[in-house]
Amino acid sequence: xxxxxxxxxxxxxxxxxxxxxxxxxxxxxxxxxxxxxxxxxxxxxxxxxxxxxxxxxxxxxxxxxxxxxxxxxxxxxxxxxxxxxxxxxxxxxxxxxxxxxxxxxxxxxxxxxxxxxxxxxxxxxxxxxxxxxxxxxxxxxxxxxxxxxxxxxxxxxxxxxxxxxxxxxxxxxxxxxxxxxxxxxxxxxxxxxxxxxxxxxxxxxxxxxxxxxxxxxxxxxxxxxxxxxxxxxxxxxxxxxxxxxxxxxx
Amino acid sequence: xxxxxxxxxxxxxxxxxxxxxxxxxxxxxxxxxxxxxxxxxxxxxxxxxxxxxxxxxxxxxxxxxxxxxxxxxxxxxxxxxxxxxxxxxxxxxxxxxxxxxxxxxxxxxxxxxxxxxxxxxxxxxxxxxxxxxxxxxxxxxxxxxxxxxxxxxxxxxxxxxxxxxxxxxxxxxxxxxxxxxxxxxxxxxxxxxxxxxxxxxxxxxxxxxxxxx
Numbered sequence: 001x002x003x004x005x006x007x008x009x010x011x012x013x014x015x016x017x018x019x020x021x022x023x024x025x026x027x028x029x030x031x032x033x034x035x036x037x038x039x040x041x042x043x044x045x046x047x048x049x050x051x052x053x054x055x056x057x058x059x060x061x062x063x064x065x066x067x068x069x070x071x072x073x074x075x076x077x078x079x080x081x082x083x084x085x086x087x088x089x090x091x092x093x094x095x096x097x098x099x100x101x102x103x104x105x106x107x108x109x110x111x112x113x114x115x116x117x118x119x120x121x122x123x124x125x126x127x128x129x130x131x132x133x134x135x136x137x138x139x140x141x142x143x144x145x146x147x148x149x150x151x152x153x154x155x156x157x158x159x160x161x162x163x164x165x166x167x168x169x170x171x172x173x174x175x176x177x178x179x180x181x182x183x184x185x186x187x188x189x190x191x192x193x194x195x196x197x198x199x200x201x202x203x204x205x206x207x208x209x210x211x212x213x214x215x216x217x218x219x220x221x222x223x224x225x226x227x228x229x230x231x232x233x234x235x236x237x238x239x240x241x242x243x244x245x246x247x248x249x250x
Numbered sequence: 251x252x253x254x255x256x257x258x259x260x261x262x263x264x265x266x267x268x269x270x271x272x273x274x275x276x277x278x279x280x281x282x283x284x285x286x287x288x289x290x291x292x293x294x295x296x297x298x299x300x301x302x303x304x305x306x307x308x309x310x311x312x313x314x315x316x317x318x319x320x321x322x323x324x325x326x327x328x329x330x331x332x333x334x335x336x337x338x339x340x341x342x343x344x345x346x347x348x349x350x351x352x353x354x355x356x357x358x359x360x361x362x363x364x365x366x367x368x369x370x371x372x373x374x375x376x377x378x379x380x381x382x383x384x385x386x387x388x389x390x391x392x393x394x395x396x397x398x399x400x401x402x403x404x405x406x407x408x409x410x411x412x413x414x415x416x417x418x419x420x421x422x423x424x425x426x427x428x429x430x431x432x433x434x435x436x437x438x439x440x441x442x443x444x445x446x447x448x449x450x451x452x453x454x455x456x457x458x459x460x461x462x463x
Binding site for chain 1: 359361362365368370379387462
């Protein structure tokens with residue numbers, strides 16, 4: 001059983017076809033990086049997988065449960081999306097923390113009021129996660145009092161507190177300056193050691209190289225190439241991939 | 251004279267506070283009406299808002315006061331002279347508040363909705379827990395403006411002879427042995443001091459909400 005199984009995704013905005021038949025399966029413990037130029041459809045793909053966009057066509061399964069399927073040429077989403085949302089977490093580029101909630105409340109509110117978990121257990125989990133990310137002293141702070149790197153780490157904790165099967169990252173360091181990027185990447189690396197299943201859209205090539213089990217290169221709405229980091233970064237067979245990666249050689 | 255004005259000020263204050271108690275929540279309902287996907291309701295609220303904003307409050311007070319008798323040949327029981335003022339003020343101010351709320355809600359970043367969505371919050375939960383508290387903070391300065399205007403607008407109740415402070419001041423000013431201009435000066439001081447208090451209270455509210463950002 002795959003954690004995520006998304007097949008034949010098509011998505012257009014008006015006349016602009018952003019995703020042209022994209023498929024991806026992710027298994028437990030796998031770390032998949034998605035790279036590609038701006039406008040290649042990486043983020044839209046992630047947004048389709050996390051139900052922030054509805055696909056024009058395609059199928060989607062989490063944990064073997066059907067979320068979206070085709071009936072003829074019409075896409076049908078399951079009614080019980082609330083349960084499905086419990087399977088995945090998403091870390092945004094711009095954090096999207098709730099500014100009026102303290103760090104702790106940002107993390108604990110959804111597990112308590114959406115998942116109806118025991119407040120005491122949730123709070124303990126949250127504090128323990130904060131501690132493991134070097135944020136133990138920030139539980140009572142408000143997001144506006146945090147640096148960008150701290151905000152992003154809090155938003156990672158917020159996603160983890162929901163106990164997702166899979167965690168998506170949408171360019172988690174793109175809004176951060178290089179100094180703060182490091183502390184966020186370190187935390188993500190830490191998660192790979194805990195066998196967290198992750199899909200990471202990123203422009204950090206060295207990072208993708210270092211932590212991924214599999215790298216996917218997207219361009220113009222299609223998957224041009226995928227393979228191990230070695231296959232892609234060191235021995236790509238595709239001219240387009242080589243072109244793209246050249247811009248990142250230092 | 252000061253005593254009489256102070257006594258009439260009770261009604262001024264009542265108009266003020268009852269209007270706020272009615273219009274602040276009603277404004278939210280009007281906002282939802284305007285955002286409704288049920289077209290007739292949406293159109294109704296849009297027409298309602300444009301009439302409330304497009305015609306003088308004094309005229310609205312008169313229409314509400316006279317309509318039951320002149321149009322429906324119906325006498326409203328109780329103190330309609332006073333109630334009509336409250337009704338007119340509430341529906342007028344609710345229209346303005348609805349627009350202020352709309353501005354506040356629409357200024358909230360879409361990412362807030364997306365984060366709530368991914369975390370599994372339902373629509374109502376998202377609004378009550380995530381959007382509403384942020385909206386309230388953002389609209390306080392604009393609401394303060396309206397509230398200060400409302401203090402002065404209470405004097406429009408005199409258009410139908412409801413006795414509040416301004417009506418009283420006019421009566422005193424034209425009475426035999428009246429203190430003349432002094433009456434209006436004292437009334438002015440009343441409004442001014444009341445508004446100073448209102449501004450102070452609103453400032454405190456703004457401050458209380460500034461625990462973030």
